[in-house]
Amino acid sequence: MDKKSVLVIGGGAAGHQIAYQLRDIADTTLVDPKTYWEVPMAVPRLLVEPDALAARIPYASFIGSAQHLQGRVTALNDASAKVALADGSQQTLSFDYAVIATGSASLDPIIKAQAPTELQRAAELLALNKRLRTARAVVVVGAGPVGVETAAELRESLPNVEVTLVHGEGRVLDKAPSKFAGWAEKYLRIKGVNLVLGETVTTPSVSKQPGDGKVITSTGRILPADAIIWAAGIRPATAFVADSWPDAVQANGLVKVDSYLRVASHPTVFAVGDVTNLPENRLAIVAGLHVKSVVGNLKRLIAAETPSQTKLKPYKPALPGKGSGKLMIVSLGRTDGLTSVPFGQFRISFLARKIKSHDLLVGMSRKALDLR
Numbered sequence: 001m002d003k004k005s006v007l008v009i010g011g012g013a014a015g016h017q018i019a020y021q022l023r024d025i026a027d028t029t030l031v032d033p034k035t036y037w038e039v040p041m042a043v044p045r046l047l048v049e050p051d052a053l054a055a056r057i058p059y060a061s062f063i064g065s066a067q068h069l070q071g072r073v074t075a076l077n078d079a080s081a082k083v084a085l086a087d088g089s090q091q092t093l094s095f096d097y098a099v100i101a102t103g104s105a106s107l108d109p110i111i112k113a114q115a116p117t118e119l120q121r122a123a124e125l126l127a128l129n130k131r132l133r134t135a136r137a138v139v140v141v142g143a144g145p146v147g148v149e150t151a152a153e154l155r156e157s158l159p160n161v162e163v164t165l166v167h168g169e170g171r172v173l174d175k176a177p178s179k180f181a182g183w184a185e186k187y188l189r190i191k192g193v194n195l196v197l198g199e200t201v202t203t204p205s206v207s208k209q210p211g212d213g214k215v216i217t218s219t220g221r222i223l224p225a226d227a228i229i230w231a232a233g234i235r236p237a238t239a240f241v242a243d244s245w246p247d248a249v250q251a252n253g254l255v256k257v258d259s260y261l262r263v264a265s266h267p268t269v270f271a272v273g274d275v276t277n278l279p280e281n282r283l284a285i286v287a288g289l290h291v292k293s294v295v296g297n298l299k300r301l302i303a304a305e306t307p308s309q310t311k312l313k314p315y316k317p318a319l320p321g322k323g324s325g326k327l328m329i330v331s332l333g334r335t336d337g338l339t340s341v342p343f344g345q346f347r348i349s350f351l352a353r354k355i356k357s358h359d360l361l362v363g364m365s366r367k368a369l370d371l372r
């Protein structure tokens with residue numbers, strides 16, 4: 001009997017693992033416009049020290065008998081997808097099952113890798129790093145986990161640079177577990193980060209660098225800045241799904257899924273990670289839970305003689321503040337951080353350091369691919 005075919009659309013935090021786990025079980029194809037997965041958790045440190053971590057992992061190093069096509073899916077139906085390949089050609093791929101794992105793009109491409117090759121990505125990180133190293137002052141926009149981690153890395157690695165963190169809400173980490181905001185604000189103030197809360201940056205415009213050594217906020221406040229890191233704002237990369245199936249995508253770009261993480265009314269196509277419309281945090285940790293569920297159900301379907309009668313296992317959402325929805329670690333430099341697990345929130349440096357802050361989960365991500 002021929003192997004079933006699985007198309008994985010997007011090789012980010014979720015998609016690279018699905019392709020890896022199904023590589024020998026199905027005729028698996030991964031489509032992504034890049035040649036590598038970059039561990040997103042590592043980015044705050046890569047900005048200050050571009051060579052600090054082996055965070056870029058080429059698909060070719062782990063995908064085995066699966067196939068990576070460098071390109072972008074542009075249209076989808078229940079049994080095939082159109083792909084615009086990096087060489088400019090088009091291809092139509094048929095599948096038995098597909099998984100949409102196209103995640104979210106950050107407003108500033110430096111924050112989440114979009115460069116097609118590792119070399120290009122390394123070069124853009126190096127260019128920003130040069131700018132940061134010669135800056136007198138840097139503004140970080142957005143005090144969610146990425147902005148807070150970035151501000152902490154900047155203070156630790158570039159102590160002569162003045163760092164200002166601008167956030168539209170009244171507290172940093174306002175969507176994180178309840179104790180994180182107070183802990184993070186105290187840490188940042190002690191380390192000398194200037195906090196500007198309840199304001200947004202109006203000049204320069206989003207994802208642009210300041211040309212004249214300053215940024216202006218919504219209250220007219222002028223802040224010195226030779227560089228800006230835009231750590232706020234992600235949007236789901238689902239335009240091709242909305243074009244193909246308008247009813248399956250919400251106005252905010254999130255894909256409607258059923259209790260098995262299948263796209264509503266399209267049972268051969270699953271969706272995972274940041275694109276899903278579940279009331280969960282947009283986190284790699286949550287994407288990992290989606291991977292476990294979808295890989296389990298795909299294995300059941302692939303092994304079944306009559307897939308339409310196969311009983312699938314429902315996915316239990318990780319609701320924020322409940323059970324696995326409480327999982328979050330915010331690193332504060334290389335040796336400190338804030339930890340939330342199902343049984344409590346902890347301000348214990350060595351705990352955060354051991355799990356995350358020392359290498360920002362690069363080692364764990366490589367190990368999950370049997371790489372050193």
Ligand SMILES: Cc1cc2nc3c(=O)[nH]c(=O)nc-3n(C[C@H](O)[C@H](O)[C@H](O)COP(=O)(O)OP(=O)(O)OC[C@H]3O[C@@H](n4cnc5c(N)ncnc54)[C@H](O)[C@@H]3O)c2cc1C
Nearest residue numbers: 010012013014040072073102103104273274282283284285
């Ligand atoms: C700087 C940073 C730090 C973070 N730190 C943490 C953390 O510490 N802990 C945590 O749990 N989460 C963290 N996150 C969040 C986490 O990275 C995301 O939740 C996670 O990456 C989502 O995974 P995903 O697979 O859904 O999508 P993504 O990882 O966004 O991957 C999507 C992939 O799809 C590809 N793609 C896009 N469009 C197409 C298309 N049309 N066709 C084919 N491919 C396409 C992209 O190239 C990309 O590779 C962080 C995010 C950032 C940006």
